[in-house]
Amino acid sequence: MRRLKDPMLLVLFASVAVLMPAANYMVFLYAPDEKVMGAAQRIFYFHVPCAVVAFLSTFVMLAGSIGYLWTRRRVFDNLSRSGTELALLFCSLVLVTGPIWAKPAWGVWWTWEARLTTTLLLGLLLAGCLMVRRYAESPEQGARLAAVLGIVAALDVPIIYKAVDWWRGQHPVVFGPGKKDPLAPEMRQTFLFSLLVFALLYGLLLALRMRVADHEDRVRDLGESMAGRGGAAA
Amino acid sequence: MKSYSFLFWAYNVVWIGIAAYVAFLFLRLRSLDGRLDRLERRIERGAGEGQSSSRS
Numbered sequence: 001m002r003r004l005k006d007p008m009l010l011v012l013f014a015s016v017a018v019l020m021p022a023a024n025y026m027v028f029l030y031a032p033d034e035k036v037m038g039a040a041q042r043i044f045y046f047h048v049p050c051a052v053v054a055f056l057s058t059f060v061m062l063a064g065s066i067g068y069l070w071t072r073r074r075v076f077d078n079l080s081r082s083g084t085e086l087a088l089l090f091c092s093l094v095l096v097t098g099p100i101w102a103k104p105a106w107g108v109w110w111t112w113e114a115r116l117t118t119t120l121l122l123g124l125l126l127a128g129c130l131m132v133r134r135y136a137e138s139p140e141q142g143a144r145l146a147a148v149l150g151i152v153a154a155l156d157v158p159i160i161y162k163a164v165d166w167w168r169g170q171h172p173v174v175f176g177p178g179k180k181d182p183l184a185p186e187m188r189q190t191f192l193f194s195l196l197v198f199a200l201l202y203g204l205l206l207a208l209r210m211r212v213a214d215h216e217d218r219v220r221d222l223g224e225s226m227a228g229r230g231g232a233a234a
Numbered sequence: 235m236k237s238y239s240f241l242f243w244a245y246n247v248v249w250i251g252i253a254a255y256v257a258f259l260f261l262r263l264r265s266l267d268g269r270l271d272r273l274e275r276r277i278e279r280g281a282g283e284g285q286s287s288s289r290s
Contacts, residue, residue: 010262025267028243029236037237038237039237039238039241040238040240040241042241043240043241043244043245046244046248047244050248074266087253089251089252093248093252096244096247096251097244097247100243100244100247101240101244103240104237104240123262132254151257180276201252204254205252205255208259208263209259211263212259212263212266215266215270216266217260217268218270219266219269219270219273221272222270222274222277223273224278225252225277226253226273226277226280
């Protein structure tokens with residue numbers, strides 16, 4: 001693929017390729033077992049980074065959506081679309097790994113607890129953003145509707161964050177203002193390293209998705225210009 | 235031991251999900267590359283034909 005020779009993409013790819021095995025080593029071999037939950041607690045080292053990256057991507061989508069509604073420039077729409085898709089990917093991973101952790105911890109796969117329910121709502125809103133693009137009458141109308149829905153979806157992120165405080169749910173709160181850090185130093189180091197690697201992976205996926213969006217635009221522009229020439233010639 | 239099976243499934247779900255998305259992106263990029271190449275060639279050919287017809 002000759003168009004992939006971008007230095008930034010290569011640097012991100014190399015960083016992820018080198019650091020991801022190190023993160024896995026830390027998750028499985030360096031971090032100690034948690035006393036109560038045992039090995040299942042290690043799900044935390046990729047469940048929480050997936051959630052943080054899903055929120056980050058929702059804010060990328062929000063920036064793209066506001067930028068598009070303000071300027072109507074296609075680059076912002078591409079940012080919004082890429083952010084939405086990646087936010088949905090990571091939100092889906094959170095919604096799958098969460099129940100896999102909940103079963104050994106709580107004894108049930110799912111409860112309609114506030115944080116879980118609002119995270120599911122975020123996933124549904126993100127899926128809605130992608131669906132309105134597909135079913136809109138024109139790409140411009142789809143971009144406009146998705147941008148508005150994207151802003152609504154982003155409003156759910158602070159609600160998810162505060163849900164445990166507002167509605168006293170079961171979901172554990174490990175970090176936060178006024179909370180005493182319960183993690184052992186090895187656990188904290190593993191979590192922070194895993195978070196860094198997932199953030200780099202997110203950067204790589206976002207750069208790749210933006211590249212796809214750029215190619216889609218170029219194909220559309222060339223197709224339209226050829227159709228225009230054909231029309232002019234006729 | 236049962237605790238490990240939950241960890242195993244969660245770990246696999248994350249990597250299968252990410253790998254599937256990366257594969258989707260690469261396939262889409264390859265198909266777009268192909269379409270871009272074809273369109274660029276058609277435009278170049280059209281420009282070449284335009285020049286030769288204007289000379290004659």
